[in-house]
Amino acid sequence: MNQILVFLGIAAVGNAIYHLGQKTLSPGANPMVLLMAVYVVAFVFAAASAPFFQSAAGVSWKAQVFSWPVLVLGGGVLLIEIGFLLAYRVGGGLQWSGVAVNAASALLLLPVALLVFRERFSLARGLGILFTLVGLALLTRK
Numbered sequence: 027m028n029q030i031l032v033f034l035g036i037a038a039v040g041n042a043i044y045h046l047g048q049k050t051l052s053p054g055a056n057p058m059v060l061l062m063a064v065y066v067v068a069f070v071f072a073a074a075s076a077p078f079f080q081s082a083a084g085v086s087w088k089a090q091v092f093s094w095p096v097l098v099l100g101g102g103v104l105l106i107e108i109g110f111l112l113a114y115r116v117g118g119g120l121q122w123s124g125v126a127v128n129a130a131s132a133l134l135l136l137p138v139a140l141l142v143f144r145e146r147f148s149l150a151r152g153l154g155i156l157f158t159l160v161g162l163a164l165l166t167r168k
Contacts, residue, residue, distance in 0.1 A: 045124050048110045057111050061104070122165040129158045129165075 051060055081090060090096075106127075113123060136155065139145040 045120055049114050049120055053115055057108060061107050126162060126165045129162050
């Protein structure tokens with residue numbers, strides 16, 4: 027089996043678990059306290075898993091942790107977490123929230139992918155974008 031499909035499958039399962047967890051968090055709790063607790067749990071899981079993964083030879087722990095991409099990723103994760111937490115608190119549904127956000131973020135990333143990372147554009151990808159836009163329109167209709 028193609029490794030990328032396995033890894034994307036892991037991400038998909040994690041995403042489903044994530045949304046179930048987000049949707050069922052206590053509505054009366056302080057959202058930032060909840061996020062701190064969630065990240066303590068994630069830290070423990072990551073620390074327990076770290077020995078099973080390797081770093082590039084000669085790359086120090088400090089160089090891996092203290093970099094601008096880690097800072098950017100942390101900020102992005104916080105925005106994702108608080109956005110979904112608050113959206114679910116005001117009635118956001120499991121059936122479309124994750125799909126809509128992922129589709130919207132894919133559209134936001136399109137110029138970055140093309141201009142910064144020089145990814146190729148094709149007719150098939152253009153049709154995918156069109157279907158994404160149509161899907162977003164259908165998902166947000168009441």
